Amino acid sequence: MSNISYSVSDGVATILLDRPEKYNSFIRPMALAMQKILDGLAADENVRCIVITGNGKAFSAGQDLQEATDPDGPPLTKIVSEHYNPLIMRLRNIPKPIIAAVNGVAAGAGANIALACDIVVATESASFIQAFSKIGLIPDSGGTFTLPRLIGFQRASALMMMGDKVTARQALDMGMIYKCFPDDQFTEEVRKIALYLATMPTYGLALTKQALNQSYGNNLLEQLALEDELQTLAGNSEDYQEGTAAFLEKRIPSFKGR
Secondary structure (H helix, E strand, C coil): CEEEEEEEEEEEEEECCCCCHHHCCCCCCHHHHHHHHHHHHHHHCEEEEEEECCCCCCEECCCHHHCCCCCCCCCHHHHHHHHHHHHHHHHHHHHCCCCECCCCCCCCCHHHHHHCCCCEEEECCCEEHHHHHHHCCCCCCCHHHHHHHHCCHHHHHHHHHHHCCHHHHHHHCCCCCCEEHHHHHHHHHHHHHHHHCCCHHHHHHHHHHHHHHHHHCHHHHHHHEEEEHHHHHCCCCCCHHHHHHHHHHHCCCCCCCC
């Protein structure tokens, strides 16, 4: 399916960026296919967690520059507005936890797609690069929005202008990612996190994601009001009733995501 595939097991959907000979760099069919896959997984009640990872040595090198510079290819404005902006909005608005499992280099749009996910984990050999400045472009795919909020304005500004390579360990230390794991343990550790999230009360996780999204534009009073509204929704959910009952009965809860 246009250099991208997915599989579903035990409530976890794994999307595989599958263009390893080009370091999983994006071309138009791949970007559009990923949007379509995400739409399908968002609507699938059997999918409770989504993992995005890459095949081969890279997570994604971002945009395929051969396509971007092809006179017959899509112009940059179309690449940004039709490929990456809709993709980032899907990652932020799908009401399910999304994990970026960064298995290698994540550069340019590839890095910012990863950082738009809810949880980012990486192999110890992985790296992150805001590579745009090296070819005279600005960071896109939400990078100028996400990265400063993760690591601070000054550090984000420097990484975007200098184009420094950031190791997974450095990314962890500066708060860019959640965890990094030894390469030979990575697949197993990602699976553990995904399976755990798939058994969680995912309706509440979706409301948490909504609250985090809106916190970027709210003042404290507005955010407190939003928390009140969303907590009421969470408190009326089946998952809340199951969670409290299981706690009082000293048993393992069985959440349904509703």
